[in-house]
Amino acid sequence: MLKDFWDYMKTRKKWWLTPVIIFLLVLGGLIFLTSSTAVAPFIYTLF
Secondary structure, rough: OHHHHHHHHHHHOOOHHHHHHHHHHHHHHHHHHHHOOOOOHHHHHHH
């Protein structure tokens, strides 16, 4: 899937999608980390 996405970006010159995808991955990672009770207090102090 990542290879197909990379080929799409190279072919169509959609480089503006890169920051959007990175932001969504980071946001998803933060949501995943805050679901566990041990890491949640440290994530909440960042905001």
